[in-house]
Structure formats: structure tokens, C-alpha cells
Amino acid sequence: xxxxxxxxxxxxxxxxxxxxxxxxxxxxxxxxxxxxxxxxxxxxxxxxxxxxxxxxxxxxxxxxxxxxxxxxxxxxxxxxxxxxxxxxxxxxxxxxxxxxxxxxxxxxxxxx
Amino acid sequence: xxxxxxxxxxxxxxxxxxxxxxxxxxxxxxxxxxxxxxxxxxxxxxxxxxxxxxxxxxxxxxxxxxxxxxxxxxxxxxxxxxxxxxxxxxxxxxxxxxxxxxxxxxxxxxxxx
Numbered sequence: 235x236x237x238x239x240x241x242x243x244x245x246x247x248x249x250x251x252x253x254x255x256x257x258x259x260x261x262x263x264x265x266x267x268x269x270x271x272x273x274x275x276x277x278x279x280x281x282x283x284x285x286x287x288x289x290x291x292x293x294x295x296x297x298x299x300x301x302x303x304x305x306x307x308x309x310x311x312x313x314x315x316x317x318x319x320x321x322x323x324x325x326x327x328x329x330x331x332x333x334x335x336x337x338x339x340x341x342x343x344x345x346x
Numbered sequence: 347x348x349x350x351x352x353x354x355x356x357x358x359x360x361x362x363x364x365x366x367x368x369x370x371x372x373x374x375x376x377x378x379x380x381x382x383x384x385x386x387x388x389x390x391x392x393x394x395x396x397x398x399x400x401x402x403x404x405x406x407x408x409x410x411x412x413x414x415x416x417x418x419x420x421x422x423x424x425x426x427x428x429x430x431x432x433x434x435x436x437x438x439x440x441x442x443x444x445x446x447x448x449x450x451x452x453x454x455x456x457x458x459x
Contacts (some may be wrong), residue, residue: 279447
């Protein structure tokens with residue numbers, strides 16, 4: 235079964251606006267990662283946040299993690315048409331088995 | 347050149363045929379994975395391998411088998427393909443020393459008629 239549930243499933247915004255995607259998970263984690271997938275292509279790693287971290291930044295990306303609520307959010311600021319893609323969260327379990335469990339993804343459309 | 351390559355990129359086959367999907371990597375990573383992606387279901391893990399002699403079943407291994415021929419090569423086989431194995435298949439790699447960030451190949455689109 236899927237570990238992560240993402241919300242919303244689809245999001246459509248105008249260029250320049252911010253986009254926020256949320257991810258909830260069920261079990262204890264070692265880290266949580268966000269990936270981007272352009273249509274029909276492989277996933278690309280965006281950012282990793284460890285279970286003892288609360289917030290992390292990378293360029294226009296901001297990720298937060300609330301382990302008490304078992305949730306994470308990905309914020310993309312000043313979105314661009316090139317940000318149009320699907321975004322997936324993935325969790326690595328606390329036992330660090332090396333496996334990731336992926337959520338179902340949020341499809342983001344950024345209109346020019 | 348891409349670090350993780352998959353062949354073929356597209357394949358159409360018939361029910362009952364044996365199919366092999368191949369994955370090669372030049373990243374020097376010890377861990378390799380096979381996933382399938384279906385619309386609305388995210389990625390599901392089929393098999394994973396932490397080194398040449400360590401192969402493990404994932405969430406949905408029934409109907410699939412794998413072979414880790416070398417550290418750089420990991421193949422996925424469908425012994426007798428069926429239509430519900432129509433999906434997008436991804437290979438991924440990771441280095442056990444770097445918090446398991448995974449690097450994905452471009453995918454193979456498989457259609458079973």
C-alpha cells in the first residue's frame with residue numbers, strides 16, 4: 235500500500251504565483267524526499283529533509299516537515315511554466331532499509 | 347551520456363511472451379531498483395538489489411523476476427506477459443552512503459496486448 239498521500243492531486247496556477255503541495259505519511263521515517271517528473275520521463279530528485287529537520291530551502295523550493303503530524307509540504311515560489319510537472323513525495327523508513335515509498339503525486343500546471 | 351539507461355524505451359508485445367527490460371548505470375552505485383508506474387498510483391517497487399548477491403522482492407514482485415548481472419546492470423523479466431502489466435517501468439540507482447537519494451532512468455513504456 236502507498237505510504238504517502240498527496241494533496242491536492244492536481245493544481246493549476248498562473249506563472250509567478252506560489253504552489254504548495256502537501257504529503258502525509260503513516261509510519262516513522264528516516265527522511266522524506268521530493269521528486270519531480272516531467273510528462274512520461276524519469277523522476278528527478280529535488281530535495282531531501284531528514285527526520286530531525288523542520289525546514290529546508292533549495293533555490294525557489296521550500297520544504298517543511300512535521301513529524302508529529304506525519305506531514306510535509308513543498309512550496310515552489312514564483313512559479314514558472316517550466317515547473318509544470320508531477321511532484322512526488324517519497325519516504326525512507328526509520329530502519330533505513332534503502333527503500334523509498336512514493337506517494338501518488340500532485341500534478342502541477344503553471345499557465346504562462 | 348545519461349548515467350542510468352534503460353532499453354528498450356518502448357515495447358509492444360503480446361500476452362504470454364517473455365520480455366526482458368534492461369538497465370545499466372555508470373554512477374558506480376551499489377543499489378538498484380525496478381519500479382512500475384500506473385496512472386494515479388505513483389511508483390510501486392517491484393524488486394531491489396543492494397549488491398550483486400543481494401536481491402529482494404518489493405511490493406509487487408509476482409509475475410516478475412530480476413537478474414543482477416554486474417554492479418552496473420540490473421534486468422527485469424516478465425516470464426509470461428499479461429495485459430495488466432502494461433505500464434511505465436523505471437530503473438533507479440542509489441548509493442548506500444548518501445541517504446538513499448535515487449537516480450532514475452528515462453523509463454520503458456511497455457504495452458501488453
